[in-house]
Amino acid sequence: MDSSTKTAPAKCRACHRPMGSPLFCDHCHSLYPSEGLNHFELFGFPPAFDIDPAALRQKYLQLSRGVHPDHHAASPESTDSLRLSAQLNEAHRVLLDPVLRAEYLLELFGGPAASADKGTLEGVLATALQLREDVCDAQATGDRPALDRCAARVRQLHEELLAGIGELARQLPGDPQVRRRLRATLNSIKYYQKLLGEL
Amino acid sequence: MTEETIIGIDLGTTFSLVAHVDEAGAHVIRDERGDGRVPSVIGITPAAAGARPQVTIGWPAREHAIENARTTVYSVKRLIGKGWEDIRRDLPFLAYAVTPGPRDTLQVEIDGRRYTPEEVSATILRALRERAEQHLGRPVHKAVLTVPAYFDDAQRQATRTAGAAAGLEVVRIVNEPTAAALAYGIGLRARPGRAGPVAGVPQDRPEAGLPGRVALPTPTCPTTGGQFQAQTASGETVAVFDLGGGTFDVSILRLEDGVFQVLSTTGDTHLGGDDFDHALIQLVTDEVRDQFGVSISAPATKQALRSMAESVKIRLSEQHTAEIELDLGRERVYRRTITRGEFEQLIGPLVERTLGSCEQALRDARLTPADLAQVILVGGSTRIPLVRRRVGEFFGRPPYTALNPDEVVAIGAAIQAAILSGRQPDMLLLDVTPLSLGIETMGGAMGKLIVRNTTIPCRATEKFTTFVDGQTAIKFNVLQGERELAADCRSLAEFILDGVPPMPAGMPKIEVEFLIDANGILNVSAKELRSGKQAGIQIIPNHGLTRAEVQRITRESIEFAQADIDAHRRIDLRNQVEFDAHKTEQMLAKVGHLLEPAERERIERDIAALRKLAQETEDLDELHRALTAFGHGTLHLAELGIREALVQRDPAP
Structure with missing residues (x-):
């Protein structure tokens, strides 16, 4: 897969000046609806697991300034702006979160x-079930230290799986075995995420 | 002026305000007494048979609330977009009659006539619009309205409808805490290099690196004396604690170089100063019953009790005790002294509820109190000492109280209006949806499509198909809320996809798009994937008004529609008066020496008299006649002026 083929059109169709972003023209603020772009292309990043959070934020704010409905309120492009903005927010949400990012990759x-x-x-299933029981018991008896121990254990297991996800996602596209293993790890971490949400 | 003015309106439970941005900055538009607040109260006086009722708005309505208890409507914000079940516990405290309307809406009933909360709100909005028009001297058609961040879709839509009914295009709905942060953050940016001691602000922050560019002049906020603090350019995270007359919100925001990003928000759209009043009213009602065997049910007594509770609450913020006295008639008088401690005990549980929300907001933002640079208090109820103390204890720092809690939201709305006018291209407001959105799945569960605190605009899609051969319509239920069961969430509407081509079960594929816009309002569209055609979609809202009802209340305002026309005519006439008077003065300066002294003096007197009349008279026909007469009286001068101008341009040979 080649991300460089789907970047910005060289020149803005409206004002014919070179474009710095695939979504909008910096000069005349024309918008370019981009249904076809994937989340990485939208941000101009290569499709890889490792992303610099500072670069992601900077790019997100720069693109948001260009497409946000607040800046296209009076223009006929307000519908484009709404959709582009929603697409950008979704892409940002996915790229920001390592689990969603790995899933998307x-x-x-x-x-x-x-x-x-x-x-x-x-x-994983057995461990998660056991932990859930322990949590329920601790909550029922109001055993604060036991609950804290459970929480620490869940957090640790979650961290371990997260590390595994990173390791596997960095090997993508990888062979089918790597992809199946990543799939299983992503399926597994959901159980711990749910537990963390309840704690 | 080519650009149309957009005003910012804070439509509050107790008070409403209007603000706008001009060259001098963002400021609240005040009355002649210097007060920016318009009480959100309307009095509806029945007129003679056949005629329309007379309406009073704001202070006059509030001042006569006791004698007109049954016909005075207040706190209507607590009813807007709500259903019968939602407001049951408020009913005993309301002096006016509320009845259930169609589709689980509410209506206010006065003298046998029913009014929707949208109509009542529109009446208040219209008064604010007129205040802005008189101040600006030109018609206003567009507004930014604020709503509690925790308002759901139905409440937002209803507020937008109220705006439309007041003749205002609502160009954006902004969340109140976000608006407050905007006012606060702009203040920060507007005064680089000025540091002064303000409670709760660390003094050791470096000020170098602040953007030198000032986005907007400093908002005028009288209580602050312009003492906004300069902060670091690398940004800071703040909590906005907004406890108003009827609603509560807490939002966590990241402020950074013109970016206002909401990280999380939560609240309670039915918790505010009114509930503190209710606690006092309940205490008095119980004691009156025990001591005198009397139950308070007469609307006038209820209203008197309400006014008394409000003033006792306010006094207890200043002093440690307050006297309560209630005349029960027939020489029975209930008297007692209440201490601040007693009052705090009464409202304690309510205040603790707000702190529970703060905990939730922090958890959702994945932050702890130590991560916050500031806790900003907004809303009149944050003047209560217990609220300040408990918020300070919870966040581990004295809260920031330098902003006028009544005005800051309106100021923020006006700043947002300036952003929408394109005057602030570098600013960026990223807000979130306060509630999860989903659809009812088989078995009555809530299937979430968009989770709460997702940055808006946002979208989600869901595919639907048929269960029976030849099925041509699909029905689904759209929900908002955090509970697992559909029955525990708010049902926004039933959607019916119709015109599905008759095919074997499971064959049609219809993609429904749920798009939440920057107002936090849901837009739904559907597409049949095989044909790529837009699918027909029928929406049956479970709350709110139908299109026909919206049109009706837009067409007929509660008060005489004549009042609207008059307001515009008054503005136009006054502008014309000023224009003519000014032109005549210029002419006098240029060619006045050519007139007889007596004529010159008469014209000067005429100018002064016309200006005085324009300021004072309410009789627009009289003003129109005077303007015409003034034109005749200055005809000679005008001729001289024209002749002189011709002579100067084309000197006679």
Whole structure:
């Protein structure tokens, strides 16, 4: 997959000046609806797991300034602006979060999708079930130290899986085995995310 | 002036304000007494049979609330976009009658006539619009309105409808805490290099590196004396704690070089100063019943009790005790002294509820109190000492109180209006949706499509298909809320996809797009994927008004529609008076020496008299006649002026 083919048109169709972004013209503020661009292309990043958070934020704010409906309130492009802005916000949300980012990358590189492969890493289901029971017990008896121990354990397991996801996602596109393993890790981390949300 | 003015309006539960931005900065438009607040109260006096009722708005309505208890409507913001079940616990405290309307809406009933909360709000908005028009000397058609951040879709739509009914195009709905942060943040940027001691602001922050460019002149905020603090350019995270007359919000925002990014927001659209009043009213009602065996049900007594509770609450912010006295008639008088401590005990649980929301907002933003640079208090109820103390304790720092809590939201709305006018291209406001959005799934669960605190605009899509061969319509229920069960969430509307081509079950594929715009309002569209055609979609709202009802209230205002026409005519006439008077003065300066002294003096007197009349008279026909007469009386002068101009341009040989 080659991201360089789908970058900005060289010149703005409206004012014929060179364009710095695929979404809008810096000079005349014309908008370029970009249904076809994936999240990485939208930001001008290569499709890779590692992203510099500062660069992501800077780019996000720069693009937002160009497309946000507040800056196109009176123009006939307000509908384009609304959609572009929604697309940009979604792309930012996905790229900001390592799990969503890995999930999205895996999809870009052909999956398997969560609906097609529901496998989890060995032992995760049993561990998560046991932890859930422990949490319920601790909550029922109001045992604060036990609850804290559970929380620490869940956080640690979550961190371990997160590290695994990073390691595998960096190998993408990788062989089918890497992709299946990433799929299983992504499926697994959901159990710990849910537990963390409840703690 | 080519650019159309957009005003900023804070439509509050107790008070409403209007502000705008001009060359001098953002400021609230005040009445002749210097007060920016218009009480959100209207009095509807029944007129003779067949005629329309007379309406009073603002201070006059509030001042006569006790004698006109049944016909005075207040706190209507607590009713807008709400259903019967939502306001049940308010009913005993309301002196006016509220009845359920169609589709789980509410209506105010006065003298057998029913009014929607949208109509009542529109009446207040119209008064604010007129205040702005008189101040600016030109018609106003566009506004930014603020709403509590935690308002759901129905409440936002209803507020927008109220704006339309007041003849205002609502160009944006902004969340109140976000507007407050805008006013606060602009203040920061506007005064680089000026540091002064303000409570709760660390003094050791470097000021170098602040953007030298000033986005907007300093907003005028009388209580602050312009003492905004300069902060670091690398940004800071703040919490806005907004406790108003009827609603509560807390938002966590990141402010950075012109970017205002909301990280999380939460609140309660039914918690505010009114509830503190209710706690006092409940106490008095119980004690009156115990001591005198009397239950308070007469609307006038209820209203008197309400006014008394409000003033006791306000006094207890200043002093440690307050006297309560209530005349029950037949020489029975209820008297007691209440201490601040007793009052704090009454409202304690409500204040604790706000802190629970603060905890939630921090958790959603993945922050702790230590990560915050400032806690900003907004809304009149944050003047209560207990609120300040508990908020300070919760966040571990004295809250920032230098902004006028009544005016800061309107100022922010005006700044947002300036952004929308294209005057602030470097500023960026990124807000979030306060509630998760989803659809009811099989089995009555809430299937989330967009989670709360997602940056808006945002969108999600969902594919639908048929379950029965030949099925041509699909129905689904759109929900807002955080609970697992659909029944516990707010149902916004039922959507019916119709005109689905008859095919075997499961064959049609219809993609529905849920798009939340920058106002936080949902837009839904549907597409049949096989044909690529837009699918028909019918929306049956579970709250709010139908299109026909919106048109009706837009067409007929509660008060005489004549009043609207008069307001515009008055503005036009006054402008014409000023224009003619000014032109005549210029002419006098140029060619006055050519007139007989007596005629010159008469014209000078005429100018003064016309200006005086324009300021004083309400009789527009009289003013029109005077303007015409003035034109005749200055005809000779005008002729001289024209002749002189011709002579100068083309000197006779």
